[in-house]
Amino acid sequence: MLESSQARLESFTVFCRDAEPRLRHALVAAYGPDVGKEAAAEAIAYGWENWDRVRAMDNPIGYLYRVGRTTGTRWLRRPTRLPEPPRSSDPPWIEPALPGALNRLSRNQRIAVMLVKGYGLGYREVADLMGAGVSTVQKHVDRALGKLRKELEVDGA
Amino acid sequence: MVLDLDRELRRYTEYLDELVEPVSLPVFEPHRAQGRRARTGRLVPAFGAALLLILAIGLLVVLNPFGSDDPPFVEEPTTVSAPVPSVPTTLATTPTIEATPQTTQAAPVEPLPDPPSISWTRIADPSIFGGERAQNINAVTAVSDCGTEGCGPVDALIAVGSDRSGADDFTVDAAVWVSADGLSWRRIPHDEFTLGGDRHEEMRDVASNGDRVVAVGSVLLGRYVDSPGDRAAIWLSEDSGNSWRRVPFETDPPVRALSTVVPFESGFLVGGNGLWMSEHGETWTPVGLETSFGYVHKIIPTEVGWLALSDRGVWMSPNGYDWSWVASVPELADVADVGDGLVGFGEIFVGDMGSRPAVWQSANGLEWTVLNDNLTGRNTIHFHEPRAIEPVGEWLLAVGNQQTRAFWSRPRLWMSPDDGRSWLELDVSESFGKLYDPGSGVSDVVILTDGTGRQTIVMVGVWGGTAIDGTTPEDQYDGAVWIGTIED
Numbered sequence: 001m002l003e004s005s006q007a008r009l010e011s012f013t014v015f016c017r018d019a020e021p022r023l024r025h026a027l028v029a030a031y032g033p034d035v036g037k038e039a040a041a042e043a044i045a046y047g048w049e050n051w052d053r054v055r056a057m058d059n060p061i062g063y064l065y066r067v068g069r070t071t072g073t074r075w076l077r078r079p080t081r082l083p084e085p086p087r088s089s090d091p092p093w094i095e096p097a098l099p100g101a102l103n104r105l106s107r108n109q110r111i112a113v114m115l116v117k118g119y120g121l122g123y124r125e126v127a128d129l130m131g132a133g134v135s136t137v138q139k140h141v142d143r144a145l146g147k148l149r150k151e152l153e154v155d156g157a
Numbered sequence: 158m159v160l161d162l163d164r165e166l167r168r169y170t171e172y173l174d175e176l177v178e179p180v181s182l183p184v185f186e187p188h189r190a191q192g193r194r195a196r197t198g199r200l201v202p203a204f205g206a207a208l209l210l211i212l213a214i215g216l217l218v219v220l221n222p223f224g225s226d227d228p229p230f231v232e233e234p235t236t237v238s239a240p241v242p243s244v245p246t247t248l249a250t251t252p253t254i255e256a257t258p259q260t261t262q263a264a265p266v267e268p269l270p271d272p273p274s275i276s277w278t279r280i281a282d283p284s285i286f287g288g289e290r291a292q293n294i295n296a297v298t299a300v301s302d303c304g305t306e307g308c309g310p311v312d313a314l315i316a317v318g319s320d321r322s323g324a325d326d327f328t329v330d331a332a333v334w335v336s337a338d339g340l341s342w343r344r345i346p347h348d349e350f351t352l353g354g355d356r357h358e359e360m361r362d363v364a365s366n367g368d369r370v371v372a373v374g375s376v377l378l379g380r381y382v383d384s385p386g387d388r389a390a391i392w393l394s395e396d397s398g399n400s401w402r403r404v405p406f407e408t409d410p411p412v413r414a415l416s417t418v419v420p421f422e423s424g425f426l427v428g429g430n431g432l433w434m435s436e437h438g439e440t441w442t443p444v445g446l447e448t449s450f451g452y453v454h455k456i457i458p459t460e461v462g463w464l465a466l467s468d469r470g471v472w473m474s475p476n477g478y479d480w481s482w483v484a485s486v487p488e489l490a491d492v493a494d495v496g497d498g499l500v501g502f503g504e505i506f507v508g509d510m511g512s513r514p515a516v517w518q519s520a521n522g523l524e525w526t527v528l529n530d531n532l533t534g535r536n537t538i539h540f541h542e543p544r545a546i547e548p549v550g551e552w553l554l555a556v557g558n559q560q561t562r563a564f565w566s567r568p569r570l571w572m573s574p575d576d577g578r579s580w581l582e583l584d585v586s587e588s589f590g591k592l593y594d595p596g597s598g599v600s601d602v603v604i605l606t607d608g609t610g611r612q613t614i615v616m617v618g619v620w621g622g623t624a625i626d627g628t629t630p631e632d633q634y635d636g637a638v639w640i641g642t643i644e645d
Contacts, residue, residue: 020180025170033177041180085172094172095165102169117163118170145162154160 012051019061020044022121022129023068029114030107031072032081043068062131101151105144108132112140113148272572272581273550274644277588278340279637281620285334285342286636292332294318294617294636295374296601300365300397314339315398316617317360317372318600318636320347331358331374332636335398339605339615339640351392351401360392362601366420370394371438372401373415373427387413389429393438406433406441419456421477428453428465432480445472445480451487459494461522466492473522483523488515490543493553500577502546502555505530514541514557514569516577528577533559533569542566545602549612549643553577556616558598568599568618588639597621597637614641 023043028036043064047054054060082102085094102110111130115121116137123141127134148154286292295318313335320332331352333345345352352358357377364371372392389412392401406412408431415429424436430452432444451469458464463480465472471484488503501517505527514532517525532555540560547554553573558566570583589597599618606612620637 024177024180025174028173028177033173037177037180044180082173083176085169094168095160098165098169114166114170118166120167148162152160152162154162 008051011055012048015047015055015060016044019047019064021119022061022115022125023065025119025121026065026111026115026126026129027068027072029082029111029118030069033083035072039068039072042071059128059131062128065129066131095152097152098148101148104151105147106140109140109144109147112137113144116141117145269579269581270574272552272574272583275583275614275641276644277585278640278642279588279620280340280342280640281635281637282342283635285344286620286638291619291634292318292320292636293619293634294334294600294638295360296362296372297603297615297617297638298363298365298370299603299605299615300367300370313337313397314603314615315363315365315370315394316342316636316638317363317374318617319359329357329359331360331372331392333360333372333398333401334636336638339613339638342638345399345401348401351403357387358390361414361416362418363398364418364420364425365397366423366425368395369438370398371418371425371427371435373418373429375414389413389415391415391427391438391441404439404441408433408443416452416454417456419458426456426463426477428456428467432456432465434477444478445474449482450480455491457492457494459492459499459522460496461494461499464492464499464522466490471522471525484519484525486517486525489517489525490557491545493546493548495548495553495576498576500528500546500553500573501525502543502557504541504543504557511540511560514543514555514571516546516555516573516580518577529580532571532580532582534582541569542598544599547602547604547614549604549614554602554604554614555580556599556602558618566598568597568616599639612643614643615639616641 020040024037024040027039027043030036031039046067047060047064054063057063082099084096084099102114105113108130112126115126115129116123121129123134123137127137130137281287286294294316297314297316300313300315314337316334316336318332318334319329321329330347332347333352334342335345336342358374359376360372360374362373370393372394374390374392375387376390377387389406389408391404391406393404394401406415412430415427417428419426421434422436424434425438426432426434426444427441428450431450432453433441434444435441449469450465450472451467453465453467453472455466456463457466461473463474463477465474465480466487466489468487469485470482470487471489472480473483474480486501486503488505489501490503492499492501497520499519499522501519503515503517504512505515506512513530515527516529516532518528519525542558542560543555544558545554545556547556549572551574553576555571555573557569559569560566568585568589570585570589571580572583573580589599597618597620599616601617603615604612605615616639618637618639619634621634
């Protein structure tokens with residue numbers, strides 16, 4: 001039993017090495033830093049508790065993402081607020097209007113564009129995480145970029 | 158404007174990464190439903206988790222205190238079959254409460270009688286209670302010819318709650334449903350000015366005095382960081398819930414929400430961070446020392462006086478105007494008047510691991526003792542959400558929700574033939590979902606009595622049944638009504 005428990009922990013650790021950043025990034029994009037981190041912690045804890053069942057699934061990270069989303073939705077009773085970066089430098093090193101524009105995207109659009117364009121994940125990875133098709137993720141990203149360009153008055157909008 | 162959007166997004170996500178540290182792996186401890194702060198507090202680095210795991214497993218192997226390989230924190234998925242007699246159990250861990258006297262009682266020697274046979278009908282019509290986004294029914298009341306629930310023929314049932322029908326997932330509007338018989342319901346047309354808006358609006362309770370209907374809840378003023386936040390709100394209807402208007406409710410300091418309303422004299426009494434009364438529901442005046450109540454979640458008229466249950470305990474008043482703090486039992490969720498005393502329904506917390514549904518009794522409202530410290534009859538610990546206790550014929554009905562997994566719940570119903578001393582759990586898995594089905598919950602209960610004395614139980618809440626079959630995401634709950642017909 002000791003060996004199997006160690007093996008269980010090792011397999012979960014290996015899984016988390018890859019899954020934790022993606023879950024955290026997606027849930028922070030969905031719910032902001034505070035709730036997103038907590039929702040990711042909830043999803044990881046749930047995954048550990050149910051690891052024998054979760055790891056047998058076709059898409060364990062997608063399942064835990066749904067766990068985190070459900071948890072985040074329950075906790076969050078306000079619109080998502082991504083924080084504004086500090087404005088100490090001149091010129092600002094991050095476009096100040098970007099967080100507000102991201103906040104006004106739909107949740108799926110915000111998650112998709114932040115994961116693909118911000119965190120550099122592939123469309124397939126994001127599709128697995130969100131439990132959606134690659135083409136759906138592409139549409140989310142395209143629409144999000146279109147809205148962001150328009151709102152931020154980027155050339156080409 | 159020259160702006161590299163991809164670069165800005167990369168920089169911004171790097172900034173977020175600096176703000177949010179990675180999630181550490183959980184310590185080897187079965188996951189239990191907890192508050193978000195407590196959840197994070199239990200996470201430790203993976204290396205420590207591995208060490209603790211080995212030690213814990215070793216101890217389990219040596220001691221085997223559970224009699225099996227798996228710790229018994231999570232019950233196996235099961236359908237509750239026959240009613241399960243529940244007797245008080247010894248708590249596994251010292252409860253966090255200290256002021257509440259604890260009593261235990263020997264198991265009943267005599268077998269308990271069979272509870273009344275109740276057939277349940279679930280009304281979860283997606284065209285009425287459903288929609289693209291989640292809906293939630295928080296409370297229900299009956300408009301009857303004498304103005305008090307259950308005292309005569311019912312003219313209408315009015316249910317209130319919320320609907321995420323706004324422009325995005327987080328714009329919540331107040332919602333009202335009405336029914337003449339409990340079986341067929343009609344949604345009051347959404348009114349963006351009164352019930353909606355670019356805000357978070359929610360009705361939490363509703364009451365009728367036979368003439369007018371008052372709903373209480375909250376609205377969110379503004380959506381941004383420096384906005385004022387939630388404010389208490391009161392809605393008034395003069396036509397049995399068919400049309401509504403907001404009435405002014407300004408307090409200093411501001412009150413964030415109201416959670417309870419009851420008919421009082423010819424008007425109403427509402428509770429939140431204090432108590433307020435109104436003769437016609439139009440203007441409201443504070444009652445008692447409103448800054449002392451804590452948060453009042455329930456006002457209950459009883460034979461021994463008015464009760465206000467708050468997070469500071471029990472408050473009593475002989476007349477509804479003069480209130481005194483009488484008991485430190487903040488665990489009470491609801492109280493039923495059983496004629497020769499009061500029976501309270503609440504939860505006893507077991508450390509920070511969860512809670513157990515429990516029952517208290519009081520002869521006069523002043524002193525409360527625990528009658529049953531664990532209605533589940535099992536030593537497992539979950540988070541429970543006690544909701545209501547109501548007399549049904551010669552029995553008492555207690556209704557609550559049990560959090561079955563990290564975030565799923567389902568209702569549990571118990572009945573007592575002897576004013577709360579012993580309890581039988583009802584098998585309601587057909588109508589309320591099996592123990593491990595996601596997302597159903599009861600928010601409020603009203604007992605209707607017709608002219609022949611026949612009673613009907615009306616429960617409202619949320620139903621996640623459409624999530625079970627995968628047709629909607631798990632967080633897209635619909636409102637639901639359950640009608641319990643007591644068979645002869």
